[in-house]
Amino acid sequence: MQLKLLLPVPTSINALYINQWGYDHKLKRNAPTGAKILSKEGEKCKEQIQFHTQKQLEGQEWDYEWTVDKNNFMFMDVWIYFSRRGRDSDNIFKLLSDSLEKLVYDNDSRVLPRVQRVLYDTKNPRIQVEFSPVDYIGIFRNSEEIDEFESRCKTCTRYLDGRCSILNDSLIGTVREEIGDVDDPNCTAYKEKK
Incomplete structure (x- = not known):
């Protein structure tokens, strides 16, 4: 477009x-x-x-x-x-x-x-x-970076069927402390589901 x-x-x-x-x-x-x-x-x-x-x-x-x-x-x-x-x-x-x-x-x-x-x-x-x-979406460079980030999110206790506030804030461009460097987003609040 x-x-x-x-x-x-x-x-x-x-x-x-x-x-x-x-x-x-x-x-x-x-x-x-x-x-x-x-x-x-x-x-x-x-x-x-x-x-x-x-x-x-x-x-x-x-x-x-x-x-x-x-x-x-x-x-x-x-x-x-x-x-x-x-x-x-x-x-x-x-x-x-x-x-x-x-x-x-x-x-x-x-x-x-x-x-x-x-x-x-x-x-x-x-x-x-x-x-x-623009190619970027929220804090992410492109949709591939979102897919990679969200695939890890899905194995986290905070994911809750996509209702994780950290993920949702990141998708709308809000910089969260838990993400660290937006050039290499990595959630520090991640807790693996058992």
């Missing part, structure tokens, strides 16, 4: 928000409320990103429902083509992530952005975005 998009360069976070103003009864005039709202430039760019995304989603094999599972994470690889030098690549991700939420994925908290390249194209600034599922 993979999704490729070609999108406009998002508005920098520096120009993305403006102060919200409202009537202050104490001052008897309009004043900043302290809240931040999306700027006109930000709103326009968000609409453009969503429009282009909806058009490009057609015909691609992307499973939105897969993204709803809170245990599924995905990489967002980005190639950036800025119109000029001096732009900060980190400043584009807030608007990009928010714009794609509910179109490409359920929640941007499980999206892992990775900048692959920053290039400059004065005539055609753009970003190329590719989404793909």
Whole structure:
């Protein structure tokens, strides 16, 4: 499963928000409320990103429902083509992530952005975005590592038909003291069934 998009360069976070103003009864005039709202430039760019995304989603094999599972994470690889030098690549991700939420994925908290390249194209600034599922599941590198770990768990007194809290926490990415090094998971609470 993979999704490729070609999108406009998002508005920098520096120009993305403006102060919200409202009537202050104490001052008897309009004043900043302290809240931040999306700027006109930000709103326009968000609409453009969503429009282009909806058009490009057609015909691609992307499973939105897969993204709803809170245990599924995905990489967002980005190639950036800025119109000029001096732009900060980190400043584009807030608007990009928010714009794609509910179109490409359920929640941007499980999206892992990775900048692959920053290039400059004065005539055609753009970003190329590719989404793909991560291989790891929880603290485990892949499903084979889970199978190996769980096969040992099944011979432990704590397993209880898969209800072991250490195993279940590990499957959702919670680091437990009993596991030791996550790069070589080994449960120290293991007690062999008799």
